[in-house]
Amino acid sequence: xxxxxxxxxxxxxxxxxxxxxxxxxxxxxxxxxxxxxxxxxxxxxxxxxxxxxxxxxxxxxxxxxxxxxxxxxxxxxxxxxxxxxxxxxxxxxxxxxxxxxxxxxxxxxxxxxxxxxxxxxxxxxxxxxxxxxxxxxxxxxxxxxxxxxxxxxxxxxxxxxxxxxxxxxxxxxxxxxxxxxxxxxxxxxxxxxxxxxxxxxxxxxxxxxxxxxxxxxxxxxxxxxxxxxxxxxxxxxxxxxxxxxxxxxxxxxxxxxxxxxxxxxxxxxxxxxxxxxxxxxxxxxxxxxxxxxxxxxxxxxxxxxxxxxxxxxxxxxxxxxxxxxxxxxxxxxxxxxxxxxxxxxxxxxxxxxxxxxxxxxxxxxxxxxxxxxxxxxxxxxxxxxxxxxxxxxxxxxxxxxxxxxxxxxxxxxxxxxxxxxxxxxxxxxxxxxxxxxxxxx
Numbered sequence: 001x002x003x004x005x006x007x008x009x010x011x012x013x014x015x016x017x018x019x020x021x022x023x024x025x026x027x028x029x030x031x032x033x034x035x036x037x038x039x040x041x042x043x044x045x046x047x048x049x050x051x052x053x054x055x056x057x058x059x060x061x062x063x064x065x066x067x068x069x070x071x072x073x074x075x076x077x078x079x080x081x082x083x084x085x086x087x088x089x090x091x092x093x094x095x096x097x098x099x100x101x102x103x104x105x106x107x108x109x110x111x112x113x114x115x116x117x118x119x120x121x122x123x124x125x126x127x128x129x130x131x132x133x134x135x136x137x138x139x140x141x142x143x144x145x146x147x148x149x150x151x152x153x154x155x156x157x158x159x160x161x162x163x164x165x166x167x168x169x170x171x172x173x174x175x176x177x178x179x180x181x182x183x184x185x186x187x188x189x190x191x192x193x194x195x196x197x198x199x200x201x202x203x204x205x206x207x208x209x210x211x212x213x214x215x216x217x218x219x220x221x222x223x224x225x226x227x228x229x230x231x232x233x234x235x236x237x238x239x240x241x242x243x244x245x246x247x248x249x250x251x252x253x254x255x256x257x258x259x260x261x262x263x264x265x266x267x268x269x270x271x272x273x274x275x276x277x278x279x280x281x282x283x284x285x286x287x288x289x290x291x292x293x294x295x296x297x298x299x300x301x302x303x304x305x306x307x308x309x310x311x312x313x314x315x316x317x318x319x320x321x322x323x324x325x326x327x328x329x330x331x332x333x334x335x336x337x338x339x340x341x342x343x344x345x346x347x348x349x350x351x352x353x354x355x356x357x358x359x360x361x362x363x364x365x366x367x368x369x370x371x372x373x374x375x376x377x378x379x380x381x382x383x384x385x386x387x388x389x390x391x392x393x394x395x396x397x398x399x400x401x402x403x404x405x406x407x408x409x410x411x412x413x414x415x416x417x418x419x420x421x422x423x424x425x426x427x428x429x430x431x432x433x434x435x436x437x438x439x440x441x
Contacts, residue, residue: 006298006299006302006304006307008307008310009310009311009314011314011317014311014314014315014318015314015318017161017291017292017295018287018288018291018292018318019291020161020162020164020165020291021156021161021164021287021288021290021291022283022284022287022288022291023165023168023169023287024152024161024164024165024167024168024287025283025284025286025287025290026280026283026284026287027168027169027171027172028149028152028168028283029276029279029280029282029283030172030175030280031171031172031175031197031200031201033276033279033280034172034175034176034179034196034197035051035134035179035193035194035196035197036048036051036052036272036273036276036341037340037341038179038180038183038184038192038193039051039183039189039190039193040269040341040342041184041341041343042183042184042187042189043183043189043190045265045266045269045342045344045347046126046127046130046265046269047130047134047189047190047193048269048272048273048341048342049127049130049265049268049269049272050123050127050130050131050134050190051134051190051193051272052252052256052268052269052271052272052275053118053121053122053123053127053131053256053268054121054131054134054135054138055252055275056121056250056252056253057110057117057121057135057138057139058138058145059252060106061103061106061142061145061146062145062149063242064102064106064146064242065099065145065146065147065149065150066149066153066238066242067234067235067238067239067242068095068098068099068102068150068234068235068238069149069150069153069154069238070153070237070238070290070293070373070376071233071234071235071236071237071238071239071376071381072091072092072095072230072231072234072237072238073153073154073156073157073238073293073294073297074237074238074293074297074376074377074378074379075091075230075233075234075237075297075379076088076091076092076154076157076219076297077157077293077294077297077298077300077301077377078297078298078300078301078379079091079301080157080218080298080301081297081298081299081300081301081302081304082301082302086222087225088219089219089220089221089222090222090223090224090225090227091225091227091230091234092154092219092221093221093222093223093224093225094224094225094226094227094230094231095231095234096150096221096224097224098231099146099147099150100143102146103142103143103146103147104143106142107139107140107142107143110139110142111136111139114132114135114136114139115132117135118131118132118135121253121256122253122256122257122260122268124265126265127265127268130190133189133190133191133194134190134191134193134194136194137191137194137195137197137198138194138197140198141194141197141198141201141202144198144201144202144204144205145201145205147205147208147209148167148171148201148204148205148208150208151167151205151208151209151211151212152164152167152168152208153290154212154219155167155208155211155217156290156291156293156294157219157294157297158217158218158219159218159294160211160216160217160218161291163207163208163211166207167204167205167207167208168204170200170203170204170207171200171201171203171204172200173200174196174199174200174203174204175196175197175200175201178192178195178196178197178199178200179192179193179196179197181196182195182196183196233381236381237376237379237380237381237384238376238381239381239384239385239388250393250397251392251393251396251397251400252271252275254397254400254401255271255400255412256268256271258400258404258412259271259409259412262408262409262412263346263350263409266344266346266347266350267350269342269344269347270347270350270351270354273338273341273342273347273351274351274354274355274358276341277330277334277337277338277355278358278361278416281326281329281330281362282362282365282366282369284322284326284366285319285322285323285365285366285369285370286369286373288315288318288319288322288370289315289369289370289373289374290373292311292314292315292377293373293374293376293377294377295307295311296308296311296312296374296377296378297377297378297379299311300377300378300379312374315370316370319366319367319370320366322366323362323363323364323366323367324363326362327359327360327362327363330355330358330359330362331355331356331359334352334355334356334359335348335351335352335355338351338352338355353413354409354412354413355413356413357410357413357414357417358413358414358416358417359417360414360417360421361416361417361419361420363417363420363421364417364420364421364423364424365391365416365420367424367427367428368387368390368391368420368423368424368427371387371427371428371430371431372384372387372388372427374431375387375430380434383430383434386426386430387423387426387427387430390419390422390423390426391419391420391422391423391427392419395418395419395420395422395423396415396416396419398419399411399414399415399416399418399419400412400415403415403418
């Protein structure tokens with residue numbers, strides 16, 4: 001593992017290294033997108049709107065899983081860099097046990113309070129039959145989805161991103177097949193969408209479990225090292241990633257309620273399509289970030305400054321190129337992507353107008369995502385959390401509340417670009433000032 005993480009890489013080698021992580025994050029973004037595509041084509045726009053209503057629920061368990069995986073993964077990576085394999089295995093086993101308990105409690109909580117939660121999230125009586133069905137299956141998916149995310153991240157920490165790619169490829173392929181069978185062939189509607197996603201994610205998470213209980217992994221399940229101090233630090237260190245997911249849920253709720261005022265249920269359906277495009281494109285930035293984070297953590301623990309600088313240099317080149325390409329694709333090809341999701345001309349026209357303004361967020365969100373992830377990788381959860389809260393909650397919430405008052409529906413679409421550009425100033429300041437200070441120390 002040491003040779004794998006510390007050897008010098010050319011830029012093409014770097015790209016080959018992070019590509020599995022990029023593909024994995026893109027595939028992860030496709031799960032809800034696939035459901036949205038099939039229900040929009042074979043059910044109706046109300047079913048599409050219902051899926052978007054459920055997103056804040058998924059953000060809760062996504063956020064907790066990512067917090068535990070990223071926060072503890074950075075510590076485990078640092079321990080591996082320090083050659084403390086016993087400590088790394090003990091912490092990995094303990095956090096896995098904690099995740100199991102948390103996933104069970106979350107499942108019970110959401111099952112009991114599902115209907116009032118859906119009402120709070122903006123489900124109208126017209127949408128309730130769809131949101132209850134899809135929401136129930138989403139809640140049943142909490143445990144397998146949390147472990148899928150967790151094992152995918154730790155496979156990268158373990159130095160085997162190919163396992164992560166295998167989990168994602170199998171899960172996505174099965175989701176496509178199951179959704180087609182359940183929705184298009186058996187005409188099960190939104191119930192089929194939920195069943196397809198639940199089944200595929202469960203199988204994908206089992207692949208991850210099999211890998212870590214086999215003798216192929218470097219990290220091993222051992223007697224858990226019950227260390228609540230390390231657990232709290234893991235939560236603290238990974239809290240920025242949790243805030244990102246939680247904030248996504250909050251802002252999705254704000255977006256849904258705002259767009260309802262201007263365009264009703266069709267507006268929520270439109271927001272679903274824009275959200276799918278958003279998750280798909282930023283998956284590239286997250287892929288670069290989570291792909292390189294274990295390497296940065298390992299070399300931070302090993303005090304290999306030259307390797308960290310090399311990784312950062314390659315990463316910034318990659319996010320710079322990808323930001324420009326994604327902006328151009330979204331701006332000039334967005335309407336063609338939108339047409340694949342809907343034949344409703346009202347929804348198409350609303351989304352085509354919105355994506356022209358929304359696309360500008362892709363120029364700067366890459367910087368915010370990467371710098372936040374970088375600080376998590378070196379164990380500085382404070383700065384990572386500040387960046388995450390600024391771009392995914394504070395600035396965007398203020399923008400979505402204030403801008404529509406002056407700009408109408410256009411204010412909704414430019415709220416995310418405004419939030420990302422404002423946050424980028426803080427991100428670069430933290431990276432230049434505090435990042436260099438950490439290097440020196």
